Amino acid sequence: MSKTSIDASRLLGRLAELGAIGRDADGRLVRLAASDADKLGRDCLVAWIEAAGLELAIDRIGNIFGIWVPDGTRDRAPLLLGSHIDTVIDAGIYDGCYGVLSALEVIETLKASGFAPSRPIAVAAFTNEEGVRYAPDMMGSLVYAGGLDAETALATTGTDGSLLGDELKRIGYAGDRKPGFLTPHAYIELHIEQGPVLEREGLSLGAVENLQGISWQRVTIEGDANHAGTTPMTMRRDAGHASARVITFLRERAMASNTPTVATVGCMEFQPNAINVIPSKAIFTVDLRDPDEDRLREEEAALARFLESLSAEEQVAISVQRLARFEPVKFDERIVATIETAARARALPCRRMTSVPATMPR
């Protein structure tokens, strides 16, 4: 069976062309959502969609769709491919754009090849994925999926004081379609890896099978702020030392397990934070992640048990505040297997992977 191939130079050329739009005085790529630069990027994408003969649709939150509707498929739910074209400050040219432009490339290639799909295939570019100018991030897809109503999203005030709704109107991308008007049969997003695994292992592709569950907690440990010089080691209630024991516990537990569990203490504060005073308080965050909900719960429980014994051993008071909690998501096995099969057929080295939300809960 002969294989249809995309036009790699066309795809790379478009990535370069889109990546040249929105450069600041220092040459950094900055196309914040609904900005003038975003408008130029959108105009570029829309021109390619129209040149490819796709149906253009823009919904009220500014999500852009290019829909290929082969004869006789209009009543069928489409396959949706896509990502986003807004950027962070000083972005790379592939983040988001690769997913949108590869989707367009695939559709154009299939269309030109005479392939007759059984359902429409559409490319989507979702508004404000990055959330730099307007919170929350992943806003366009959130509204699309019904997680946030369009009115609320459009009334969001940006970091520059602007309203998203006003800005979308100003740049000409306040569409008239109702968000979610297109209900896909399936959704696939191609994205560059934002972790180190594929590069370190020398692999071309990752078939993402699930999304990490996330547990964020803030731990506060309270001891006694005694003098570093006059307080014998045995008489100390050292909140700093107790917090260090939590860090090493989490690390050793995660390293000893043969699971994808990751545990991170990213924020740390000592009080009074003086060189000659035993810390009376340590406040730190614990970020636990696992693609399996049962295991994530067990990790949370293990931490809770450790904190309880630590409190007794170190004679410190410990309180825990939950900051965020997201259950893992398992992707459709048929799609994951299809990606693996396609990679194998082209001899592209591929492994299954766990993904994290494109950006983090705040």
Add this chain to the structure above:
Amino acid sequence: MSKTSIDASRLLGRLAELGAIGRDADGRLVRLAASDADKLGRDCLVAWIEAAGLELAIDRIGNIFGIWVPDGTRDRAPLLLGSHIDTVIDAGIYDGCYGVLSALEVIETLKASGFAPSRPIAVAAFTNEEGVRYAPDMMGSLVYAGGLDAETALATTGTDGSLLGDELKRIGYAGDRKPGFLTPHAYIELHIEQGPVLEREGLSLGAVENLQGISWQRVTIEGDANHAGTTPMTMRRDAGHASARVITFLRERAMASNTPTVATVGCMEFQPNAINVIPSKAIFTVDLRDPDEDRLREEEAALARFLESLSAEEQVAISVQRLARFEPVKFDERIVATIETAARARALPCRRMTSVPATMPR
């Protein structure tokens, strides 16, 4: 042998009287060096010195001396007793004042008892021990001992912009004696304990046999600021985790040793200090103390060895900056033994202790 006793109610009365001078609007005791409140406290002390029939002497840095010169002892080096009467903000009434007023009490008692010492006995109140208004602390005794020349000390600008020399003149305590004019045969200072040991052990007295050596270092650990979600545990260079290992190492080592070594990590900073980012940098202080110089050096060396192996194990860069280093001081064994003997004779429970500098190097 009958025992001479001080007049406890006179001593406690004077402590209360001096402790009432310098109360702020909130009732807090505040007699910063060379302030109006300090002048009132000094006037009170001088009146008691004169009423006791002692020779009053004030040196150029404002140190106050009350000298009892029994007949035939003028050529002999005096026994010097004392402390300070300046305070921190919101001080207790005993810190410093107890040493000065108990010295005066002892001299008055001995004088009245007909005791004929073989040398003069003097009480001293040293200027600016606390260092709150003028740095460095322990200034009056430092100048007295020749560690700092009087001109430099008098030219010190305070936190309020004033010059110490001007302020001493203004309050009438810029004396004419050359600092160090009185070379003592021995010096003894009574002070309330600033640690928890005596109270916890139910003891009345500590016979201080030495002064801790102090080693202050700042340690900086540098790793990689990777994403908490996408970086497997085995691929991390986590500066925060490495810093936690230093804290637990120091604690476990100090607890395992049967020595008075104390080790404290009082300051800690993570960078970038974000919940979902592995710390790329941890900056913390290490406060090591030991009354024995060889042991203090061994503790420093053990830390250096640990940091070296940690750097290799955790794949992090570690640098160390020395902030302060003071060698331990061993007090005269004859005086320590005399204090112990006197306590035993009065059935006062007493133990040998290590002291720390009244305030810390900055």
